[in-house]
Amino acid sequence: MATFDEAKYAEGREVLVSVHDIRRTFWRGEEPVHALDGVTLNIYRGEYICVMGPSGSGKSTFFNMVGGLDSPTSGRVFIDGVDMAQLNADELAFLRCRKIGYVFQQFNLNTTMTALQNVTLPMTFAGVSSDEARARGMALLERVGLGDRWNHRPKEMSGGQMQRVAIARSLANNPSILLCDEPTGNLDLKSGKDIHRLLHKLNTEGVTVICATHDPNMLAVSTRMVWISDGRIVRIEETANVTIEQNSLGADEEA
Amino acid sequence: MSLGETWTLCIRGVRHRLFRSVLTLAVVVLAVAFFMFLLCDSMYQRAVGKGVEAEIASSRAAQLQLTRLLTPDTAASAMRRLAAAGKPGGEAALAEAAAVTGLPPAEIASLAELAGRERLYADWFAKMPVGRRLILVKRDLGRDALKRVLAEPDEFFRQLSIMVDLRVPGPKKAEGLREFLAVFPDYVSRMDGFLARWNAKVAEAGALTQARLAAAGGLSETRWIPGAPEAETEAWRADLAALGFSFTPADLATMRAQLRDANEFEDLTERLSGAAFRDAWKVKFREASDTTAEEKLARLGDRRAQEMLADDFTPEQLGRAAAGHAARTRLAQLEHALAAALGGDSALLGLSGRQLFLLGISFLVCMVGIANAMLMSITERYREIATMKCLGATDSYILSQFMMEAALQGFFGGVVGVLLGFAISTVRSALAFGGHLWAYFPAGDVALCALFSLAAGVLLSALASIQPSWAASRMAPMEAMRVE
Numbered sequence: 001m002a003t004f005d006e007a008k009y010a011e012g013r014e015v016l017v018s019v020h021d022i023r024r025t026f027w028r029g030e031e032p033v034h035a036l037d038g039v040t041l042n043i044y045r046g047e048y049i050c051v052m053g054p055s056g057s058g059k060s061t062f063f064n065m066v067g068g069l070d071s072p073t074s075g076r077v078f079i080d081g082v083d084m085a086q087l088n089a090d091e092l093a094f095l096r097c098r099k100i101g102y103v104f105q106q107f108n109l110n111t112t113m114t115a116l117q118n119v120t121l122p123m124t125f126a127g128v129s130s131d132e133a134r135a136r137g138m139a140l141l142e143r144v145g146l147g148d149r150w151n152h153r154p155k156e157m158s159g160g161q162m163q164r165v166a167i168a169r170s171l172a173n174n175p176s177i178l179l180c181d182e183p184t185g186n187l188d189l190k191s192g193k194d195i196h197r198l199l200h201k202l203n204t205e206g207v208t209v210i211c212a213t214h215d216p217n218m219l220a221v222s223t224r225m226v227w228i229s230d231g232r233i234v235r236i237e238e239t240a241n242v243t244i245e246q247n248s249l250g251a252d253e254e255a
Numbered sequence: 256m257s258l259g260e261t262w263t264l265c266i267r268g269v270r271h272r273l274f275r276s277v278l279t280l281a282v283v284v285l286a287v288a289f290f291m292f293l294l295c296d297s298m299y300q301r302a303v304g305k306g307v308e309a310e311i312a313s314s315r316a317a318q319l320q321l322t323r324l325l326t327p328d329t330a331a332s333a334m335r336r337l338a339a340a341g342k343p344g345g346e347a348a349l350a351e352a353a354a355v356t357g358l359p360p361a362e363i364a365s366l367a368e369l370a371g372r373e374r375l376y377a378d379w380f381a382k383m384p385v386g387r388r389l390i391l392v393k394r395d396l397g398r399d400a401l402k403r404v405l406a407e408p409d410e411f412f413r414q415l416s417i418m419v420d421l422r423v424p425g426p427k428k429a430e431g432l433r434e435f436l437a438v439f440p441d442y443v444s445r446m447d448g449f450l451a452r453w454n455a456k457v458a459e460a461g462a463l464t465q466a467r468l469a470a471a472g473g474l475s476e477t478r479w480i481p482g483a484p485e486a487e488t489e490a491w492r493a494d495l496a497a498l499g500f501s502f503t504p505a506d507l508a509t510m511r512a513q514l515r516d517a518n519e520f521e522d523l524t525e526r527l528s529g530a531a532f533r534d535a536w537k538v539k540f541r542e543a544s545d546t547t548a549e550e551k552l553a554r555l556g557d558r559r560a561q562e563m564l565a566d567d568f569t570p571e572q573l574g575r576a577a578a579g580h581a582a583r584t585r586l587a588q589l590e591h592a593l594a595a596a597l598g599g600d601s602a603l604l605g606l607s608g609r610q611l612f613l614l615g616i617s618f619l620v621c622m623v624g625i626a627n628a629m630l631m632s633i634t635e636r637y638r639e640i641a642t643m644k645c646l647g648a649t650d651s652y653i654l655s656q657f658m659m660e661a662a663l664q665g666f667f668g669g670v671v672g673v674l675l676g677f678a679i680s681t682v683r684s685a686l687a688f689g690g691h692l693w694a695y696f697p698a699g700d701v702a703l704c705a706l707f708s709l710a711a712g713v714l715l716s717a718l719a720s721i722q723p724s725w726a727a728s729r730m731a732p733m734e735a736m737r738v739e
Contacts, residue, residue, distance in 0.1 A: 097647020125647040
């Protein structure tokens, strides 16, 4: 197996997210739990990164750091050149609103709103006028292939459709990063494939995707893979250099 | 993010969640309904009480008018009359006082104002616990009490300053009393002058009346006025009006009618209580024991009773007397029942201390209920809130959304509560007061109560949800990532 050469990989690429030696310690009573124990990683514009690791590995904590949802105990996180530690609550909200799009395993759509209302919600937070939000929301729904279902509520949609609405919502304010937390974890195989294709298409259109997943089909469309275990990055590979087989990857995960 | 957009989002959410928060709504409804019920009830009692009071006063108008015209005033009654005239709406009485006594209107107005102060202090002494009154003014009451204070003011104010919880009423409290005491002797002498002039006119009126009564054969005025030819009584009225008294032809017409009814009733009861009649009644009705005139009055509709009285009274007269008696009895009962509502001028919003206490407790309970329901609704929507924050909602947006939601719930619950409280209190009062409620329906006051209760409902739920909303706004957005 070839090892990952960061210097060569970084050539001609622009750093979008820079994580430098971050640690995050939670306290379980008197006993400290190091969810992240010195993680350093550069994520480049236009990349499609898959993050893997068993539950409890610190994967989620890493996601929260990159997404500006949590701040590290020590170390620094830069998103698009902005030091996250310097931001107050409202500035963080601003950043989350415009720079980062979130896709959740549970979709997290507002069940009381239609697809279009869900998609335009982040635009409302960004202060976009309702007419423009409507036009942009419709365009986004077209882009994920749900233009005709704009007036449906989540209850009337399948899981795959809900996740596509969620992806359209995450793209509402043209974010630099799309942060997906196991986007296919709750979907059947076919819907999962639709989501892979969609994320791949978006990635080729220039969206940076960071994705936590165990799904081999999803790994296949990524550009780079990162393994996290016990709060550390244990392995980084360029997808091009790895032969993906369901069994081999499964073994890696358990390690 | 503008308030308007928050509002739209909030409305959209509430529309779907209204049914889920039925519990919260129910709590608000009950609290507001209770508040509205208490307010409305006290408004109805007041309105009906005032109406009944006025009705009773008008039913006694003839007697009151006669007393005023023909009986000399005492110092106390003159003081009360002037004090009442000094209040808003008493302009006619002030004008009459000026006309009768010939004093300038400015003097009358000044006297009325001072009389108002005297009445205030006199009532204060009268309502004071007896022990304190004994210390402050011995056994004196009214003007005598004030005179005693004037004799030893230092001792009085020294004792008063010890009784810290005893408040002097009126403007400027104790200082106001001192100021009043300074002008008190002068006021008393002016008042005596006023009284003398007034009573001189009353004596003149009495003499004029006596002359007419003598000419009519020595009848009493209550018999003469309704019985005499109209021209004669009109001339009498004109004589009295010329003295300055307010006595219009309309007053005279009312007086004649009321006195006629009163005489009729008097004759009838006299007849009913006569020993001979009592025995005849027992025979006619086959009753073993005597019945009172009251009981007999109630049975005047009976054909046997009408037969017995047919020589002196027509059935119409009997009917009128019985109906009049029943109405007066009902009014007297109502007045008695409503005395409490009319007496409590000092109570807030017309509610008694006990009612206010109940209201406070019920509001507290409601606040706890609403706060609990809001907390529940927030835990229920943990993921939604966290997702919103992931999508870029600021803390203040979340806070305002939840506060707005609570206020909306308060509003809807308030509307229903107002209607409910209104319905309950109206039905209750309608059963208690009957037609009197509709006759004196305080529509304006009820509208005000409704506004008040509605505002209370909105405020209540907003207050109760401050903490839950705050908690929601401070929630960490990473909760959205959590997988259950």
